[in-house]
Amino acid sequence: MPLYQNREFTTLMTLKNSRLRIFLASCILLLGACASNDELDSQANAAEQQIYSEAQKYLRSKNYDMAIKALQQLESRYPFGKYAEQAQLEIIYAHYGAYEPEAAIEAANRFIRLHPQHPSIDYAFYMKGLAAYSGNSNIFSRFLPTSESSRDTKHIEEAFTEFAQLLARFPESEYGADARARMVHLRNLLARHEIDVANYYFRRGAYLAAVNRGRYVIENYQGSTAMADALAVMAHGYLLLDMPELAQTSIDTLKVNYPDHPSLSDSGEFDVAQVDEADQSWINKVSLGLFDPPQPPQFNYEP
Structure with a gap:
């Protein structure tokens, strides 16, 4: 066999062996990288x-x-x-x-913007309502006995709107019943605020403005806990404005619907001196724990 043929054969085998070694080394590196990535993960x-x-x-x-x-x-x-x-x-x-x-x-x-289809998105809407309401208070008012209705109603209205949105978008939400209870409470606060303002007008001598606040409660907050006080406010205001017929209409309505109201004497007569006391006795009581929010729902993250 010619010498040059032996050299070609040797060169060819050397190239093949080199490629094989490179291939094997690449496989080893790749496997090592996979193992390393798994370890890092x-x-x-x-x-x-x-x-x-x-x-x-x-x-x-x-x-x-x-x-x-x-x-x-x-x-x-x-x-x-x-x-x-x-x-x-x-x-x-x-x-x-x-x-x-x-x-x-x-x-x-x-969260709502990033995860509009998340199964717990209703919780985000619910917490917006709670957070909006808590913006009406501070850390001290949570522990001190202050009248909620005497504060600014902006956050109360915002909270009411947020809870209403939750119920409109997720009527079957597990937070629905609680949101409804809170809306009742917030509505009572809004009505009570009108009575607080009416009493302020009484102290300022603005009797017509006080009457208008009472009428606003009657027209917009039917069924609220401030209804009886609103009638008492109207009766008191009309008496001070020397409008006895309108005052008597309010008194008669009060007698029929709320005969035990503190502004009415045992004989059923309207006692002006008891109106301020009635305001204090009809303040809506907050249920203990009503505003304790539930923690976010948990999910199983096991593979």
Whole structure:
């Protein structure tokens, strides 16, 4: 066999062996990379779950400030992780618990915008109502016996609107019954506010303005707890305006519908001196725990 043929054969075999070695090395590297990626994914999942567990611990202990930080950290590090949506939902609750109603509403709006088809989106609407109402108070008023109706009604009206939107969009929501109860309470507060304003007008000598406030309650808040006081306000105002016939009409209506009202004496006569006392005795009582929100629904994240 010629020498040059042996050289060609040797060169060819060398090339084949080199390619084989390169191929085998590539396979080994690829397998190593896959194993390395699996290990990294496992570590990342463990770290994500650890942060989420920390956030849950803070929520259970009502350490809402730390819970917010943990949930924000979770979302920033793992924006597409399996706990990301849950973190966005729970941060609404955490902001509410931390007396940060505006932040809670902002977080709820963000969740609604990002996850319009989420199975717990009704919870976000529900929390918007709670947060809107809590904007009417501060940390001190939650523990001090103050009259809610004497505060600005802007947040009460906003909360009422949010709960109404929840019921309109999700009539079968598990939060529906609670939202309806809160709307009744808020409606009573709005009606009571009108009576508070009427009493202010009485002290200022603006009797016609006081009568108009009473009439507004009768026309717009039928069935509220302030109805009887509204009739008493109208009767009192008409007497002060020297309009006895209109005053008697209000008194007669009061006797028929609310015979035990404090402004009526035992004999059924209207006692002007008892009107202010009636205002105090008919203030709507807030049920204990009525405004304690439920925590966000939990989901099973096991694969």
